[in-house]
Amino acid sequence: xxxxxxxxxxxxxxxxxxxxxxxxxxxxxxxxxxxxxxxxxxxxxxxxxxxxxxxxxxxxxxxxxxxxxxxxxxxxxxxxxxxxxxxxxxxxxxxxxxxxxxxxxxxxxxxxxxxxxxxxxxxxxxxxxxxxxxxxxxxxxxxxxxxxxxxxxxxxxxxxxxxxxxxxxxxxxxxxxxxxxxxxxxxxxxxxxxxxxxxxxxxxxxxxxxxxxxxxxxxxxxxxxxxxxxxxxxxxxxxxxxxxxxxxxxxxxxxxxxxxxxxxxxxxxxxxxxxxxxxxxxxxxxxxxxxxxxxxxxxxxxxxxxxxxxxxxxxxxxxxxxxxxx
Amino acid sequence: xxxxxxxxxxxxxxxxxxxxxxxxxxxxxxxxxxxxxxxxxxxxxxxxxxxxxxxxxxxxxxxxxxxxxxxxxxxxxxxxxxxxxxxxxxxxxxxxxxxxxxxxxxxxxxxxxxxxxxxxxxxxxxxxxxxxxxxxxxxxxxxxxxxxxxxxxxxxxxxxxxxxxxxxxxxxxxxxxxxxxxxxxxxxxxxxxxxxxxxxxxxxxxxxxxxxxxxxxxxxxxxxxxxxxxxxxxxxxxxxxxxxxxxxxxxxxxxxxxxxxxxxxxxxxxxxxxxxxxxxxxxxxxxxxxxxxxxxxxxxxxxxxxxxxxxxxxxxxxxxxxxxxx
Numbered sequence: 217x218x219x220x221x222x223x224x225x226x227x228x229x230x231x232x233x234x235x236x237x238x239x240x241x242x243x244x245x246x247x248x249x250x251x252x253x254x255x256x257x258x259x260x261x262x263x264x265x266x267x268x269x270x271x272x273x274x275x276x277x278x279x280x281x282x283x284x285x286x287x288x289x290x291x292x293x294x295x296x297x298x299x300x301x302x303x304x305x306x307x308x309x310x311x312x313x314x315x316x317x318x319x320x321x322x323x324x325x326x327x328x329x330x331x332x333x334x335x336x337x338x339x340x341x342x343x344x345x346x347x348x349x350x351x352x353x354x355x356x357x358x359x360x361x362x363x364x365x366x367x368x369x370x371x372x373x374x375x376x377x378x379x380x381x382x383x384x385x386x387x388x389x390x391x392x393x394x395x396x397x398x399x400x401x402x403x404x405x406x407x408x409x410x411x412x413x414x415x416x417x418x419x420x421x422x423x424x425x426x427x428x429x430x431x432x433x434x435x436x437x438x439x440x441x442x443x444x445x446x447x448x449x450x451x452x453x454x455x456x457x458x459x460x461x462x463x464x465x466x467x468x469x470x471x472x473x474x475x476x477x478x479x480x481x482x483x484x485x486x487x488x489x490x491x492x493x494x495x496x497x498x499x500x501x502x503x504x505x506x507x508x509x510x511x512x513x514x515x516x517x518x519x520x521x522x523x524x525x526x527x528x529x530x531x532x533x534x535x536x537x538x539x540x541x542x
Numbered sequence: 543x544x545x546x547x548x549x550x551x552x553x554x555x556x557x558x559x560x561x562x563x564x565x566x567x568x569x570x571x572x573x574x575x576x577x578x579x580x581x582x583x584x585x586x587x588x589x590x591x592x593x594x595x596x597x598x599x600x601x602x603x604x605x606x607x608x609x610x611x612x613x614x615x616x617x618x619x620x621x622x623x624x625x626x627x628x629x630x631x632x633x634x635x636x637x638x639x640x641x642x643x644x645x646x647x648x649x650x651x652x653x654x655x656x657x658x659x660x661x662x663x664x665x666x667x668x669x670x671x672x673x674x675x676x677x678x679x680x681x682x683x684x685x686x687x688x689x690x691x692x693x694x695x696x697x698x699x700x701x702x703x704x705x706x707x708x709x710x711x712x713x714x715x716x717x718x719x720x721x722x723x724x725x726x727x728x729x730x731x732x733x734x735x736x737x738x739x740x741x742x743x744x745x746x747x748x749x750x751x752x753x754x755x756x757x758x759x760x761x762x763x764x765x766x767x768x769x770x771x772x773x774x775x776x777x778x779x780x781x782x783x784x785x786x787x788x789x790x791x792x793x794x795x796x797x798x799x800x801x802x803x804x805x806x807x808x809x810x811x812x813x814x815x816x817x818x819x820x821x822x823x824x825x826x827x828x829x830x831x832x833x834x835x836x837x838x839x840x841x842x843x844x845x846x847x848x849x850x851x852x853x854x855x856x857x858x859x860x861x862x863x864x865x866x867x868x
Contacts, residue, residue, distance in 0.1 A: 415791070432748070470748055
């Protein structure tokens with residue numbers, strides 16, 4: 217797969233009238249921000265735009281201007297010219313209902329920063345050197361002179377800020393900071409948008425943190441940390457999927473911890489296990505595979521049938537072996 | 543007080559041979575980072591530099607290259623030409639022992655971004671439009687062509703990053719992001735330095751968070767949140783002052799909370815109260831003054847004699863009145 221050029225993609229946008237813009241299931245800031253950023257540029261060009269996300273708009277991103285336009289598909293088929301997939305590594309991750317909604321589109325455009333993206337569009341632009349799809353869209357919109365409204369400006373900032381951990385992760389480049397400088401020059405209110413992005417969470421997230429901390433176990437001289445969440449607690453606190461997002465970082469960041477594990481009971485009784493390693497010699501993907509899961513060396517997951525205690529014992533036993541061996 | 547020019551300050555640095563560089567007590571990233579940034583530039587110029595901080599180097603900043611040079615004064619007097627105070631709003635905040643160490647200096651240089659700084663140096667450069675003293679030093683060093691070594695580069699980044707909450711607070715400007723871009727261009731390892739700055743804390747900080755959360759009380763329909771820390775817990779966990787830094791943000795950020803309060807028992811039996819308001823009509827400084835404390839409208843503190851329960855009841859009663867009134 218080789219990339220289309222920005223001008224080929226821009227030409228396709230100019231030539232068509234109606235668009236469905238989608239992103240991956242369980243959307244994060246880069247997914248929603250990218251949808252809004254490009255979608256609003258198209259609207260400013262006089263186009264008809266439908267913003268669809270299989271899982272709808274997460275509550276914590278509802279502060280984004282124009283985000284009320286993000287719709288959850290209900291099985292309908294849209295009469296649109298072009299389908300645009302943003303920040304979505306493969307087509308199935310758009311979700312079944314979103315794919316159905318887009319099924320009549322004559323042209324597919326696929327823009328993403330995930331290395332594994334196979335290029336499932338008619339026009340593709342995959343740049344894994346970019347820390348966020350939002351940054352690719354910034355490059356695209358400024359290079360092609362497309363409208364960069366306040367909606368687009370704020371959406372790009374939130375997309376890139378959230379996907380770089382507020383300009384902290386290793387993918388953050390010179391261009392990332394220069395982009396941020398330019399967005400501020402274009403009138404972005406840094407204090408306000410960051411307060412809305414980071415400085416506000418529902419009480420239930422704090423209560424969830426407390427519950428998790430009360431189950432925290434440190435093992436192997438503090439090299440393994442794990443905590444757990446039973447389904448009854450999720451129900452009691454009426455948790456939403458985004459409430460636990462990133463919480464594992466709190467125990468991963470403990471000095472001396474090499475592996476952090478989050479055991480979670482799901483509604484259907486299966487157990488979800490999220491593992492984070494800080495030591496490349498401890499390959500958590502290897503452990504995940506033993507239980508039918510997968511992922512990367514430093515971040516892997518499992519979804520398995522069984523009791524929380526049973527799976528916890530089995531997974532920790534495998535991790536202990538590996539921690540002891542290095 | 544009017545500012546000296548950068549070139550007047552640079553000339554004074556060039557003309558002298560030995561320096562003591564200081565910052566404020568209870569130093570944070572901007573204090574230590576600024577000391578190291580300017581100090582190492584001077585060392586690269588062949589100068590003799592003493593790095594003094596009244597409270598020494600906090601453990602969480604010990605990853606900074608060259609930080610082992612930060613010394614805690616023990617009552618000695620240094621034979622140096624110039625005393626430099628960085629990021630320190632007034633002279634007494636340098637600390638008694640640091641002031642004694644600097645007492646023989648013939649010239650005082652004072653560089654800071656705190657608006658309230660009265661200009662207590664012979665040469666002063668106060669820029670309250672800068673979000674961090676580290677950013678003033680970046681402007682100074684690059685404008686005057688002073689050495690910008692790797693030590694200085696990393697120290698500036700950490701100073702500015704920590705004082706802007708990772709480029710999030712309202713003081714963050716176009717120049718701040720452009721500075722970050724330039725530091726990356728100069729070879730800064732973004733991922734590594736941020737992991738060291740933010741992604742690592744001792745277990746005791748997580749345990750402290752758990753203890754605090756277990757005392758969390760939400761009152762007035764979730765508009766007031768408070769938690770508390772007794773001295774016995776501090777002793778049991780062997781807490782250091784920096785361990786509780788920023789934790790109050792967790793409860794301040796709860797949706798609906800207008801005032802967050804942290805009650806803390808100190809070693810001498812007095813009670814320290816930290817209050818944060820998100821509503822400008824609820825002036826926590828007014829409440830602080832009733833108990834002999836002070837601060838700003840949205841952030842104020844008290845240190846008072848009494849029992850934790852007694853002071854908590856009295857302070858919360860005053861806060862409730864104000865919350866109910868608006």
